[in-house]
Amino acid sequence: MIFTTKAEYGVRLLVELGRQGEERPVSLKALAEAEGLPLAYLERIVALLRKADLVESTRGAHGGYRLARPAEEIRMDQAILALEGSVAPMTCFVDDRAESTHGVLCSHEADSGQGCATKLLWTRVQGGVFKALQQTTLADLVAFSTKTTTREPIAAA
Amino acid sequence: MIFTTKAEYGVRLLVELGRQGEERPVSLKALAEAEGLPLAYLERIVALLRKADLVESTRGAHGGYRLARPAEEIRMDQAILALEGSVAPMTCFVDDRAESTHGVLCSHEADSGQGCATKLLWTRVQGGVFKALQQTTLADLVAFSTKTTTREPIAAA
DNA sequence: GCATCTCCGACTGCATTGGTAGGATTATCC
């Protein structure tokens, strides 16, 4: 399995936020109940999204979370990277992300001085994953979910 | 991280077999020493490849393994599937593989009767991974590895 | 000042992974 529940819960959380208006913040408690997820665990997950500036928080009573940007401008590679930390296909894949010029390198090279045989494969796989993530925005998921299920907005706390 | 060492070691094993001629079988001991991998662990890994008919074995003295088909006809999706069991991006992804018509379905649907929001995303990601795997043959990896590193064939036992 | 919130760190049960141990079976060679 590729992703952990952090990615699953985090994305679902984003989608739920995307459904709500971006005006008033939504409390985690409400989100947790809406999705049927453990509140305490969600707290730690949403912290990752906040650190990545995908979500804004307002503390105190009637506080909560809202998207930091419109859903169209949130790409899933950003979300997953924030949630999972990295998307390497293999432990030996030390990736100096996106901005680096030489892409990814395999740590075996450090050991033996030779490119290991699997490097080509993992590079292609990672490319495939990244492409899929980059091409999907939060708005896509929100549209998909509202099309499939019809659920009323969460009542204000 | 997506794949475990089973995939890594298994693919490296296949590549090493691809380098050798397909005539005489190569013993696991020789392969393990060539790649610097634990022999006992490789035994279990190569068993997966054999069950998937990617590799043939001959028992007894001077026995060993060889590719069941020419390297050009071994696609990496077959190899990875044999090694890892499945390539689902998420635990909730119960995939009735390839031959099924409706592709993948998310187990949340069984629970709540609604498609979960993340389904679209995971489907795309899995598609990207599979495409990358399908488009890569063992011959590609062998060519890549012989280009990068120059190593003499394993001496006969 | 009290009820709600966000925030943060420590702690825990569990499953999986990576790897080992030991032996049974099969074949070759002398």
Next chain:
DNA sequence: GGATAATCCTACCAATGCAGTCGGAGATGC
């Protein structure tokens, strides 16, 4: 036929990471 070299198979084990909990400490609105 017996040593030897190999595949095969099952049970076992330690470490890691994941999913989730707990308790509390700061904000903030009423």
